[in-house]
Amino acid sequence: MQAVNGISYSVSSGEIVAIVGESGSGKSVSALTVLGLVQTPPGRIVNGKILFDGSNLLTLDDQAIRDMRGRDIAMVFQEPMSSLNPVLSIGRQLTESMKLHLGLDKVEANNRAVELLTMVGISDPAGRLKQYPHQLSGGMRQRVMIAMALSCKPKLIIADEPTTALDVTIQAQVLSLMQDLCKQMGVALVLITHNLGIVARYAEQVNVMYAGRIVEAGSALEVYANPSHPYTVGLLNSVPRLDQDRGKPLDPIPGNPPDMAALGAGCAFAARCRFAGDRCQNEVPPLTSVDGSHQSACWEIDALHQESAA
Amino acid sequence: MKTSNVAFDSRVVDDQAPLLTVDNLQVHFPVREGIIIQKTVGHIKAVDGVSFDVRPGETLGLVGESGCGKTTIGRCLLKLETPTGGQVQFKGSDISKLNADEMFSYRRQVQAVFQDPFSSLNPRMSVGDIVTEPIVIHDKKADFVERAHRLKDLLNTCGLPTNLADRYPHEMSGGQRQRVGIARALALRPEFIVCDEAVSALDVSIQAQIIRLLEDLRAEFGLTYLFIGHDLSVVRHLCHRVAVMYLGKIVEIGECDTIFQNPKHPYTQALLTAVPIPDPEKERARAHTYISGEVPSPMNPPSGCVFHPRCQLAEDSCKTQIPAQRDFPDGQKVACPLS
Numbered sequence: 069m070q071a072v073n074g075i076s077y078s079v080s081s082g083e084i085v086a087i088v089g090e091s092g093s094g095k096s097v098s099a100l101t102v103l104g105l106v107q108t109p110p111g112r113i114v115n116g117k118i119l120f121d122g123s124n125l126l127t128l129d130d131q132a133i134r135d136m137r138g139r140d141i142a143m144v145f146q147e148p149m150s151s152l153n154p155v156l157s158i159g160r161q162l163t164e165s166m167k168l169h170l171g172l173d174k175v176e177a178n179n180r181a182v183e184l185l186t187m188v189g190i191s192d193p194a195g196r197l198k199q200y201p202h203q204l205s206g207g208m209r210q211r212v213m214i215a216m217a218l219s220c221k222p223k224l225i226i227a228d229e230p231t232t233a234l235d236v237t238i239q240a241q242v243l244s245l246m247q248d249l250c251k252q253m254g255v256a257l258v259l260i261t262h263n264l265g266i267v268a269r270y271a272e273q274v275n276v277m278y279a280g281r282i283v284e285a286g287s288a289l290e291v292y293a294n295p296s297h298p299y300t301v302g303l304l305n306s307v308p309r310l311d312q313d314r315g316k317p318l319d320p321i322p323g324n325p326p327d328m329a330a331l332g333a334g335c336a337f338a339a340r341c342r343f344a345g346d347r348c349q350n351e352v353p354p355l356t357s358v359d360g361s362h363q364s365a366c367w368e369i370d371a372l373h374q375e376s377a378a
Numbered sequence: 379m380k381t382s383n384v385a386f387d388s389r390v391v392d393d394q395a396p397l398l399t400v401d402n403l404q405v406h407f408p409v410r411e412g413i414i415i416q417k418t419v420g421h422i423k424a425v426d427g428v429s430f431d432v433r434p435g436e437t438l439g440l441v442g443e444s445g446c447g448k449t450t451i452g453r454c455l456l457k458l459e460t461p462t463g464g465q466v467q468f469k470g471s472d473i474s475k476l477n478a479d480e481m482f483s484y485r486r487q488v489q490a491v492f493q494d495p496f497s498s499l500n501p502r503m504s505v506g507d508i509v510t511e512p513i514v515i516h517d518k519k520a521d522f523v524e525r526a527h528r529l530k531d532l533l534n535t536c537g538l539p540t541n542l543a544d545r546y547p548h549e550m551s552g553g554q555r556q557r558v559g560i561a562r563a564l565a566l567r568p569e570f571i572v573c574d575e576a577v578s579a580l581d582v583s584i585q586a587q588i589i590r591l592l593e594d595l596r597a598e599f600g601l602t603y604l605f606i607g608h609d610l611s612v613v614r615h616l617c618h619r620v621a622v623m624y625l626g627k628i629v630e631i632g633e634c635d636t637i638f639q640n641p642k643h644p645y646t647q648a649l650l651t652a653v654p655i656p657d658p659e660k661e662r663a664r665a666h667t668y669i670s671g672e673v674p675s676p677m678n679p680p681s682g683c684v685f686h687p688r689c690q691l692a693e694d695s696c697k698t699q700i701p702a703q704r705d706f707p708d709g710q711k712v713a714c715p716l717s
Contacts, residue, residue, distance in 0.1 A: 090581040090582060090583060090584075206444075235443035235444055236610070237443065237652045237669055238672060240651075240654075240668045241668050241670070264656035265611075265655055265656045268655065268656045268657055268660075269655075269661040269666075289659065292658050293659070302583060303582055304656060305586075306583050306585070306586030307586070308589070308611040308612050309611055310611050310655055311655050314634065314638075317590070318586045318615070319586070320583055320589075321583040321586070324584070325581070
């Protein structure tokens with residue numbers, strides 16, 4: 069099974085890049101690869117390069133990648149319930165990486181932890197250090213995760229569905245916080261999500277993934293103004309929006325996402341695509357430029373554009 | 379009939395007799411402490427004086443953040459929870475006073491679709507058994523052949539291939555499972571369906587399919603829904619009227635168009651600005667003001683207006699006085715004196 073197949077993207081510091089896709093599209097696996105967190109076996113990275121500051125992460129040995137994890141590249145996971153250790157206090161978990169990577173002693177690390185918790189908007193930070201994850205609400209736990217990610221001043225943060233488990237007002241607080249911190253500290257952020265609204269609000273670059281491949285990439289403005297892959301168009305038509313007429317019927321993408329273990333020869337989206345022709349069944353479309361940096365992987369892109377122009 | 383702690387009465391005056399009436403509903407869960415000798419140390423007021431009507435054929439949306447009591451209301455309507463105060467009337471009769479026969483018939487008319495299609499289907503029953511179980515219980519006259527016919531019809535109605543009848547839940551995708559849950563709810567041709575976060579756990583493209591299915595079924599069978607959800611875009615799309623809840627109370631209720639175009643309660647306004655619109659140009663032009671803080675514990679709710687610690691408009695009087703309901707044209711009702 070090929071969970072991720074030939075994807076390329078880049079992030080510069082201070083930039084927010086979104087990876088959008090549905091469950092099983094490979095967006096999380098591609099992020100885990102960056103941190104060397106894909107279990108081998110059964111997982112195997114067959115090919116490719118991940119360049120971070122010029123060095124290829126995939127060729128680093130275990131020790132080197134361990135030094136990098138948490139210090140240069142940090143990750144915020146989806147479920148704050150299950151990604152914090154329930155039997156260790158917040159303080160212990162928050163200071164662990166600082167003691168390890170930055171060589172701070174206990175007092176220094178604690179001071180910095182208080183600083184970080186204040187920064188992410190947690191009240192009574194000194195008291196929180198002694199608390200355990202179950203004593204905090206979901207939004208608080210996610211803030212702790214963000215504080216942890218920021219603790220060693222990383223250059224890159226990968227946030228995998230950081231707000232999916234949170235309520236909408238808390239989601240807005242957490243994401244705006246991450247956006248502000250990235251801008252201030254020049255951290256690059258890879259935001260993995262399935263929510264097209266979040267992408268529109270926070271991301272500068274967008275990569276749309278389907279069945280392990282990037283099917284469309286470009287700046288958020290370009291991709292939303294001129295969606296150039298039938299899957300992106302389908303996604304945008306499937307979500308009800310607050311800025312549209314209420315009576316407008318939804319236009320869902322028919323069918324189900326493909327079985328990743330049994331992908332055919334052609335475009336993985338062909339079975340659900342209105343535009344699919346013979347070529348789509350047999351050949352995988354390459355990512356080609358639509359307009360400058362805006363790229364799309366579709367054989368029938370002309371038909372799609374004709375229809376959206378009409 | 380109104381007691382002093384009824385902060386909000388949100389009935390809509392309408393000539394059509396309501397199918398369902400919820401009047402001053404209260405659900406308070408006791409909080410106990412101690413291992414051997416337990417004593418009650420307080421109550422969690424999950425639902426605290428909620429009143430609304432659901433008219434036949436309409437879809438009422440119930441929105442709010444987690445812990446605001448929307449699911450508890452749904453469970454009360456299904457009689458999975460016993461209210462500690464107030465009453466629920468279905469077609470004019472109080473559902474807490476139904477005798478066994480009437481209860482049997484009530485269960486037939488009111489069905490539910492739950493959030494998690496993984497845990498709401500019995501993993502050891504085949505799809506056919508799951509969907510026909512209500513028929514076996516309620517229509518004892520239906521024989522094997524009739525059940526098979528009805529199963530086929532139900533699967534067709536819900537867009538499932540008939541050969542799925544012999545499969546088990548683990549063999550299906552999330553969307554298919556949710557369709558099975560809907561087919562089961564439809565098996566007895568109910569009038570009223572409680573959809574508790576029925577599309578929240580699904581992927582975007584599948585979610586749109588299920589929303590379409592719910593709309594089609596509503597038109598085909600004249601169903602009435604109580605649609606519980608936290609995604610405001612989905613609620614706006616599907617519902618005729620919407621009630622916004624905060625900490626066990628309804629803060630604003632009214633026609634969907636009115637609420638979304640002209641939200642009056644500060645909490646409704648805050649919720650709406652927090653929902654991102656999938657259009658970067660519009661997003662960049664929008665003002666992003668967020669309410670700070672989190673939902674307080676329902677065990678120890680703030681005095682006065684429960685929203686005052688997070689409200690930007692709050693005045694001193696909000697800390698002490700429980701806001702009275704204010705009526706606006708179009709049946710919009712708002713529990714905020716400053717709106």
